[in-house]
Amino acid sequence: xxxxFTLASSLVVCMAASADVTRHPLxxxxxxxxxxxxxxxxxxxxxxxxxxVPGPVNAEAERGSREYYGDTETxxxxxxKRYEDSLKAMGLDFGDAIKMTVFLVGDPAMDGKxxxxxxxKAYVKYFGTEEQPNKPARSAIQIAGLAGGPxxxxxxxxxxxxxx
Numbered sequence: 001x002x003x004x005f006t007l008a009s010s011l012v013v014c015m016a017a018s019a020d021v022t023r024h025p026l027x028x029x030x031x032x033x034x035x036x037x038x039x040x041x042x043x044x045x046x047x048x049x050x051x052x053v054p055g056p057v058n059a060e061a062e063r064g065s066r067e068y069y070g071d072t073e074t075x076x077x078x079x080x081k082r083y084e085d086s087l088k089a090m091g092l093d094f095g096d097a098i099k100m101t102v103f104l105v106g107d108p109a110m111d112g113k114x115x116x117x118x119x120x121k122a123y124v125k126y127f128g129t130e131e132q133p134n135k136p137a138r139s140a141i142q143i144a145g146l147a148g149g150p151x152x153x154x155x156x157x158x159x160x161x162x163x164x
Contacts, residue, residue: 020040020041021038021039021040021041021044021098021134021161022038022039022040023035023037023038023039023098023134023135024036024037024038024039033123033124033127033128033135034127034135034136034137034138035135035136035137035138036137037137038098038099038136038137038161040098040161043163043164044161044162044163044164045161045162045163045164046098046159046160046161047090047092047096047159047160047161047162048157048159049083049086049087049157049158049159049160050157051101051103051155051156051157052079052082052083052086052155052156052157053079053146053148053152053154053155054069054070054074054075054076054078054079054082054152054154055078055082056068056069057069057070057074057078058070063149063151064149064150064151065151066109066151068151069151069152069153071107071109071115071118071153072104072107072114072115072118072119072153072154073115073118073119073121073122075152075153075154076118076119076121076122076123076154076156077122077125078154079154079155079156080094080122080123080125080126080156083156083158087160091162092160092162093132094126094127094132094134095132095133095134096134096160096161096162097127097134097136097158097159097160098136098137098159098160098161099136099137099138099158099159100136100137100138100139100156100157100158100159101138101139101141101156101157101158102119102138102139102140102141102154102155102156103141103143103146103154103155103156103157104116104119104140104141104142104143104153104154105142105143105144105145105146105152105153105154106142106143106144107153113142114140114142114153115153116140119140119154136158136159
C-alpha cells in the first residue's frame with residue numbers, strides 16, 4: 001500500500017510539473033517588467049499568435065492621421081484590447097504569454113524615434129501587475145513602417161503556452 005501511495009504521489013507531482021512554465025527574472029533585482037527567459041516543458045502546447053495592429057480610435061478622422069489611430073500609447077492599448085478578445089476566444093489570457101515581439105514605427109511627432117515610453121505605459125497595465133503578474137520574454141524593435149499603412153505605430157506578436 002505504501003508503494004502504491006508513493007507511486008500515486010510521484011505521478012501527481014510529475015503531472016503537475018509537466019505543465020510548468022518557468023519565468024527567469026532579470027538579473028540584479030531589476031524591476032523592469034519582462035522575463036529574462038521563459039522555459040516550458042515538452043508537454044506544453046505552444047501557440048504562435050499572428051501579429052496584431054490597432055484599429056481606428058476615430059473612424060471619422062482621415063485614415064492614416066494621428067486622430068484616426070492615436071499615439072503609440074493609444075495604439076498599444078488598442079492592440080492589447082484586441083488581443084484580450086482573441087485570447088479569450090481561444091481559452092487563454094495574458095498570463096499565458098511567454099514571448100512577445102513588439103514592432104514600433106518611428107513616430108513623426110518624436111523626430112522619427114519610437115515612442116517606447118508610450119508603449120510601456122500601455123504594457124504595464126497588462127503585464128507584471130498584481131492581477132496578472134506573469135511577464136513574457138520580450139523584444140521591442142523600431143521599424144520603418146507597417147503593412148497596415150501610414151499612421152500605424154504598433155504591431156505586437158505573441159507566443160503563448162498552455163498545458164496539453
